[in-house]
Amino acid sequence: xxxxxxxxxxxxxxxxxxxxxxxxxxxxxxxxxxxxxxxxxxxxxxxxxxxxxxxxxxxxxxxxxxxxxxxxxxxxxxxxxxxxxxxxxxxxxxxxxxxxxxxxxxxxxxxxxxxxxxxxxxxxxxxxxxxxxxxxxxxxxxxxxxxxxxxxxxxxxxxxxxxxxxxxxxxxxxxxxxxxx
Amino acid sequence: xxxxxxxxxxxxxxxxxxxxxxxxxxxxxxxxxxxxxxxxxxxxxxxxxxxxxxxxxxxxxxxxxxxxxxxxxxxxxxxxxxxxxxxxxxxxxxxxxxxxx
Numbered sequence: 001x002x003x004x005x006x007x008x009x010x011x012x013x014x015x016x017x018x019x020x021x022x023x024x025x026x027x028x029x030x031x032x033x034x035x036x037x038x039x040x041x042x043x044x045x046x047x048x049x050x051x052x053x054x055x056x057x058x059x060x061x062x063x064x065x066x067x068x069x070x071x072x073x074x075x076x077x078x079x080x081x082x083x084x085x086x087x088x089x090x091x092x093x094x095x096x097x098x099x100x101x102x103x104x105x106x107x108x109x110x111x112x113x114x115x116x117x118x119x120x121x122x123x124x125x126x127x128x129x130x131x132x133x134x135x136x137x138x139x140x141x142x143x144x145x146x147x148x149x150x151x152x153x154x155x156x157x158x159x160x161x162x163x164x165x166x167x168x169x170x171x172x173x174x175x176x177x178x179x180x181x
Numbered sequence: 182x183x184x185x186x187x188x189x190x191x192x193x194x195x196x197x198x199x200x201x202x203x204x205x206x207x208x209x210x211x212x213x214x215x216x217x218x219x220x221x222x223x224x225x226x227x228x229x230x231x232x233x234x235x236x237x238x239x240x241x242x243x244x245x246x247x248x249x250x251x252x253x254x255x256x257x258x259x260x261x262x263x264x265x266x267x268x269x270x271x272x273x274x275x276x277x278x279x280x281x282x
Contacts, residue, residue: 018206018209021206021209022202022206025202025205025206026202029196029197029201029202029205030194030195030196030197031194033195033196033197033201034192034193034194034195037195038192043197043198046197047197047198047201050197050201050205051201051204051205051208054205055205055208055209058209114187114191115187115190115191116191118187118188118191118192119191119192122188122191122192133188133192134192137185137188137189137192138189138192138193138194140189165184165185168184168188169184172184177182178182179182179183179184179187180182180183180184181183181184181185
């Protein structure tokens, strides 16, 4: 997990009320927002989703005892909310300037353009596969942790991750970028 | 190049826009709403005022009606007096004639 030991040992219950909530938002905003941004590829909507998740956290604050509990709860709620949001978009397609894929004229590897291309390609994966990739490579989670968050069997997580990586590798190859797995 | 390494670099965490945390915390502060008790008191005061105004209106109507009845009675009484005087006037000469004979 990305939370350091220094963060992890801070008891959530040690700080009370609004101060406690403000601290939690400050500590976890990058995690929740980045999950949303990687999944939705739209900063404004990602901030809206992140805010909704934190407001839900505020309502549930009394039931969450430790910081690890809060982190796990946030990842779980964010992941499911994003998958639902992506399904909703599939049913009612929307177009925003940020969602329109930019034409890529020759990918220069090792630079920002490669990062941008990878982010775009991750955004084209099916909802669950996309979230698995985000939880694996952004949140640095083990397959068992991902399986628990997404309520999926570990075998399913493993196979979807493998398929997603092969898909990403093939799409990159079509753009002239060869990568190993 | 290794895809997993590149994915980790591409999917690094980013911070939301400045002021995000403040906006989230501000959204938890409940907006000031007029309490139900205040609404109830206002409605009760309006109801009482309405009843009082209606009572006053009815009272004034009754007073006016009463004045009109009194006026009508007075007019009727005056008319009756006039009629009575005329009747008396008509009766008096005949008696006087009888007495004179």
